[in-house]
Amino acid sequence: MNAPDRYERFVVPEGTKKVSYERDTKIINAASFIIEREEHTIGNIVRMQLHLDENVLFAGYKLPHPLQYKIIIRIHTTSQSSPMQAYNLAINDLDKELDHLRSAFEDEIANYSSTREY
Amino acid sequence: MEERSYQRKPVVKIREMKDDYMKFELRNTDASVANALRRVMIAEVPTVAIDLVEIEVNSSVLNDEFIAHRLGLIPLTSERAMSMRFSRDCDACDGDGQCEYCSVEFHLRAKCVVDQTLDVTSKDLLSSDHTVVPVDFNEIAGDETSEQKGVMIVKLRRGQELRLRAIARKGIGKDHAKWSPAATVTFMYEPEININEDMMARLSLEDKQSIVESSPTKVFDIDPTTQQVVVVDAEAYTYDDEVIKKLESMGKTGLIDIKAKEDSFIFTVETTGAVKASQLVLNAIEILKQKLDAVRLSDDTVEADDQFGELGAHMRGG
Numbered sequence: 537m538n539a540p541d542r543y544e545r546f547v548v549p550e551g552t553k554k555v556s557y558e559r560d561t562k563i564i565n566a567a568s569f570i571i572e573r574e575e576h577t578i579g580n581i582v583r584m585q586l587h588l589d590e591n592v593l594f595a596g597y598k599l600p601h602p603l604q605y606k607i608i609i610r611i612h613t614t615s616q617s618s619p620m621q622a623y624n625l626a627i628n629d630l631d632k633e634l635d636h637l638r639s640a641f642e643d644e645i646a647n648y649s650s651t652r653e654y
Numbered sequence: 655m656e657e658r659s660y661q662r663k664p665v666v667k668i669r670e671m672k673d674d675y676m677k678f679e680l681r682n683t684d685a686s687v688a689n690a691l692r693r694v695m696i697a698e699v700p701t702v703a704i705d706l707v708e709i710e711v712n713s714s715v716l717n718d719e720f721i722a723h724r725l726g727l728i729p730l731t732s733e734r735a736m737s738m739r740f741s742r743d744c745d746a747c748d749g750d751g752q753c754e755y756c757s758v759e760f761h762l763r764a765k766c767v768v769d770q771t772l773d774v775t776s777k778d779l780l781s782s783d784h785t786v787v788p789v790d791f792n793e794i795a796g797d798e799t800s801e802q803k804g805v806m807i808v809k810l811r812r813g814q815e816l817r818l819r820a821i822a823r824k825g826i827g828k829d830h831a832k833w834s835p836a837a838t839v840t841f842m843y844e845p846e847i848n849i850n851e852d853m854m855a856r857l858s859l860e861d862k863q864s865i866v867e868s869s870p871t872k873v874f875d876i877d878p879t880t881q882q883v884v885v886v887d888a889e890a891y892t893y894d895d896e897v898i899k900k901l902e903s904m905g906k907t908g909l910i911d912i913k914a915k916e917d918s919f920i921f922t923v924e925t926t927g928a929v930k931a932s933q934l935v936l937n938a939i940e941i942l943k944q945k946l947d948a949v950r951l952s953d954d955t956v957e958a959d960d961q962f963g964e965l966g967a968h969m970r971g972g
């Protein structure tokens with residue numbers, strides 16, 4: 537009866553920022569990114585991509601509560617980089633990977649279809 | 655700033671592809687990407703499904719909401735869904751139908767006037783848009799011979815009638831499972847099985863036989879000519895550890911080593927018929943790209959931090 541509306545899980549409320557950035561007050565080159573209306577799908581790929589970055593000392597994400605529809609990604613980098621740089625790089629790399637995957641998939645569909653009378 | 659990049663180049667190999675089913679290998683990426691694709695295919699690739707039902711007459715044995723629920727679950731052809739608008743974002747209408755950008759109208763009229771039971775099925779739903787219609791399962795199965803009649807909605811006896819108007823809208827599985835285009839989407843890690851040939855050669859045929867039989871699925875067999883245990887179907891392995899336990903109990907630990915390759919996955923994708931299986935994968939890639947794009951930092955966030963930057967520089971000692 538008092539359950540939240542289903543769309544609350546994926547529609548960002550008006551006047552709310554999709555991504556907000558919070559610099560750590562105690563540690564240099566550490567910050568949190570609060571992402572509204574996202575969950576494990578985005579959290580986990582971004583975190584794993586950040587782990588490939590040698591300038592990233594720590595990268596993790598959490599879903600604080602199942603009824604709080606946001607995730608928090610925390611990044612700590614070396615002085616060679618910054619959390620923002622690492623975050624942007626991770627997203628760009630994932631985006632390029634998906635571009636590559638799309639064309640590889642399309643090529644493979646064409647290739648598969650041409651080899652049989654599909 | 656130097657151009658760093660840690661981008662991977664995934665490789666795809668299709669094993670089998672039909673309209674509503676496909677199996678493919680995905681390599682050169684990690685489980686997070688494989689799982690993101692799986693999750694997006696199930697819950698975030700949009701389709702069109704009936705969302706609003708106005709019942710004019712219903713004298714059937716099923717109540718109005720029961721029928722409305724059944725209508726919602728009927729798969730509709732949704733190739734158009736990716737380019738449609740969600741009703742909640744549509745500024746051309748109030749999301750109450752008649753708007754070609756976000757909704758499709760359906761009508762159903764059925765009345766039984768004979769003694770024989772009348773089956774009301776998805777084929778009785780008349781669409782206002784020929785691109786969005788109930789999925790034809792005969793067409794997918796490729797048999798035009800058997801006279802199958804679509805998805806059963808309700809059965810009417812003499813004198814009973816059903817008349818309604820329905821609005822189908824674009825939506826995603828996260829909102830309600832009726833919008834999910836996926837019947838099944840799974841992936842498995844490709845297993846890598848290594849047999850220590852020297853140790854194996856020293857076993858009796860009986861022991862070899864018991865090793866082969868210890869696996870609940872047919873992963874191993876005995877080569878009839880060499881009498882050696884060989885892997886016949888690595889992918890039949892369900893990561894059940896039975897063979898490993900068997901070897902342990904025989905005191906032959908390490909004779910067979912099985913590990914999951916961390917960058918190779920075998921996907922199985924089956925759709926409801928709303929979109930083709932291959933299209934579902936492509937749509938999932940597109941949606942995941944859109945999601946990534948949506949979580950990019952906005953310029954004002956970066957600017958706000960730049961102003962903070964002087965203090966940051968101070969903290970860094972320069």
Ligand SMILES: [Zn+2]
Nearest residue numbers: 744747753756
């Ligand atoms: Zn509209």
